[in-house]
Amino acid sequence: MANNHKEIVFGLYNDEEDLIRAVKEAKTAHLDIYDVFTPFPIHGLDPVLGLEESRLHIAGFIYGALGTLTAFLGMTWIFTKDWPNVFGGKPYWSVPAFIPITFELTVLFAAIGMTVTFYIVNGLGPGVVNQHLDDRITDDKFCLAFDKGSVSEDKAVSLLKQTGAVEINHKTL
Amino acid sequence: MSAVVSPIRRPLITGNKTYHQITEDLISPTEKAPTRAWTIGLIISVAVLSYGVFCILWTIYVGIGSWNLNRTVNWGWDITNFVWWIGIGHAGTLISAILLLFRQKWRTGVNRAAEAMTIFAVMCAGLFPLIHMGRIWLAMFILPYPNTRGPLWPNFNSPLLWDVFAISTYLTVSLLFWYTGLVPDFATVRDRAKGMRRKIYNFLSFGWTGSAKHWQRWESLSLVLAGLSTPLVLSVHTIVSFDFATSVIPGWHTTIFPPYFVAGAVFSGFAMVLTLMIITRKLLKLEDYITVEHIESMNKVILVTGTIVGVAYLTELFIAWYSGYVYEQFAFFNRALGPYWWSYFGMMFCNVISPQLFWKKSWRRNITLTFLMSIFINIGMWFERFVIIATTLARDYLPSSWSLYSPSWVEIGIYIGTFGLFFTCYLIFTRVAPVVAVAEVKSVLKTGGNQYVGENATHKHHHEHH
Structure with missing residues (x-):
């Protein structure tokens, strides 16, 4: 205080x-x-x-969007530029296969980001008295x-x- | 303070509790010395866990050859147990997230313990793919990071990698959700404690004060986490089912798998919640918080999801016949009448037939029957996964490579060991944290302001306000 x-x-x-x-x-x-x-x-x-x-939910949306972009752009870069690889004759940029991980990272980023923000703006955290x-x-x-x-x-x-x-x-x- | 009973709704919490009584009832189990039953339970659990750890170390030392998997049946008890535990881990988030969005206030009595159960079940589940890798020290290869091997990345198109993301996200989000709910309750424990205990619980409570703004943000966070967890919980078992559904094995590559797996997961999860809750409410004397109403509500979910699972089994059979595809037809014929017919029968009996008893209200409210049923369902759902995995693999395309499979002592030991892990964690949890969400239960004690019974009450009993 x-x-x-x-x-x-x-x-x-x-x-x-x-x-x-x-x-x-x-x-x-x-x-x-x-x-x-x-x-x-x-x-x-x-x-x-x-x-x-x-306004926590707005922060949550931003974190989530960040997760979406990280996952989707990350996989896109990896599979089209960094290390293009053919899996079962599918295109390098196989968007439907990216959806599950994109979804998971959206949720993960939003949840972690919001929770951390929650504790920081409230002035709460491990060891706080x-x-x-x-x-x-x-x-x-x-x-x-x-x-x-x-x-x-x-x-x-x-x-x-x-x-x-x-x-x-x-x-x- | 006299009765706090709504004239129009059945109370969610019975026994005419006051706020202080709720604190007393729910926090005191963490303050008293452990009971004899608890101590014996912990000793057994730790012993079982130790045996499981021994079997895991044996697997790592000897190699996967210590399991009875073979070239044909390359997934056996390991993946069966994995899917089974993941399924059990579905009820907690379903109760806390989906029921929060649906404003089902009864969830407050069971959500805390169910979420804890989720976390422990997912931990047990996550163990199996890791040890199944054989060389567990190479487990970091599944993580996507630029490394010195190429740079070589994992295959983001593979459902097995989706699983890694889905399960680790699920575990993380469940932990955050659970802990955020625990913070105010740890503060309650802290404020009743002295000395070292107070310091420890202050650490655990993150310095919670109960300020109005904090509560507002806490509710906002809970709501959004619930909103995020709802599609998440559905995605986890969907992705687990993709492990099978995206393959080209007859009996596995069916589009019905995602909804059927999710329904099965909720089904088995609720069964495990009931198994645990019926014991917990008895031992910790929580009958006023986890009431017969709760048990009945959960039995309704069991009836619905069990019936969905039953419809899915029959749809699979019909489609196999209707497809005219001999391999698919054989896969299902083999499941029902092949060498593992007993597991198919066990699955059908435990999952489809027995829950139908719950159409009868008095049976839904019968605690002994519910307990027995919950055990049946746990067994039935394990059989379901075994049927899908082992019996399908045992009879593949080439009769010359047909095989049979039964687990080795190591595989059995690891499975039993996961029960040790699960119950050790659960028993410690019941001593460290309130098993019922104290703050949330207080917030549903009165469903409206018209049960106000405070000092300046102009009405002492329930009649309309204003």
């Missing part, structure tokens, strides 16, 4: 419905949400939070967090209380 410490105030909710309602209220009150942490993906949270759609706010967030608590640097603490706490947070805590990240 960045070297400047963040003072976080966060509320824990027991249910995702509570959380969504709290996020809505925070948005109406124009409070800047630091982040929301949940034990599982919550449907309907992204539009409320105002998250833009992920991300401080987290509460151990129960990966269990059964739904967390709404505010950065005290951008939101006044009183407002944040009162919103968390109003919306039914079962616990309100502070932590420095």
Whole structure:
């Protein structure tokens, strides 16, 4: 994380419905949400939070296209230029026979590329230690967090209380 | 928190679970000391695996001559086992990918273990072509890289090379898909752990936090990986069938092979998932997560794919007769009534006739029957591959070179050894990772917001919201 410490105030909710309602209220009150942490993906949270759609699939398409080209052009070059070879009297450039490998490499490139991109943009990876706010967030608590640097603490706490947070805590990240 | 039961749908998870209870139920098997059953299972598996390793080393040391393959029957148990294991490796991705695209939420109960099973089965499968090469240290010749031998490239027009690409891609993508699903669950294990265990699981969880943006990307990644895996899983057995279908051997060069192999693969894969799941749910007490509904759904898939396979067998027979081509006719006559008639009968009985019992609902929901059936299908599908491979080769064009084949102790040992590998991996997996996808199960606990039962609930029981 960045070297400047963040003072976080966060509320824990027991249910995702509570959380969504709290996020809505925070948005109406124009409070800047630091982040929301949940034990599982919550449907309907992204539009409320105002998250833009992920562009990961676009990256996936580009990686896939790269795989298609690598396989097809690679085999074309190998069998027409680098080492032309006759197999069973077939043409050097036997396109139908290239399709299976072209398909497989498309999938392989897209999958590896997307997965690696996913971990890099999320700042996740083997050995990464991300401080987290509460151990129960990966269990059964739904967390709404505010950065005290951008939101006044009183407002944040009162919103968390109003919306039914079962616990309100502070932590420095 | 009281009942979280939808008034309109049968719950996917029974037992009125709360989120915390789900975590408790699914993570605790990785935290407790291993049970006696597990330890005994592991000892047996490792012993069997060791014997398999010995037989593989024996093969490498003595050479392929230690197998009973001959000039006529040059593919025997090795390729039979290869195709069989690859088939078993089809259910995991089918469950996690195709059922994800079809929004079949029940898959969350079984996808994790099925995917793990896929990976281990593909590992077992990949072993056979490698040792069948005879000189395993030359295995890198199948990789396309500019080298000092020419430069000589592998034959990209050969289905055997397509197999290399298909299976290695399948293994890689399955691993990525599986691990990405595991990351949030490893974080759950991490957050319950202390000391060294916490460090290890933090490493495994890649520092997962559960941020909303991460979840969004995680879902996007899962969806695209599912979209990619769906044609991939269909392509893998299609390409395996090309190993046979592109040849000129009567009984092999049939256009029906790709769909028939894929259906057979799904069939045997689901059977193996059921075999494992029925044991796992019992031993780890997961009856609330892997319910009779799950078993029934999988039995429906078994019924459909088993029937497709049956239709394919009959179509093959009809087309062989209808073609008027004597070699083709003889190939099928020989399969059914030749020296290996018993394997053809076993195949027909186990794959086509016995699954028809599942037309009856109460039998689909009978766990003992399902378990027996899953074993039958595993055996039947092994016979299918043996029928296609060995019996076809044993009676080729020239009667003077007809031959018979039965495996040597080495071949049997390697096959048994792959079970050791499979179960060793599976048993370790059940100790290290949650066998049911924790986060995904939580996300299907309530199918809609109208079962909201939190602190500020204006309604305590299920009635409509808004």
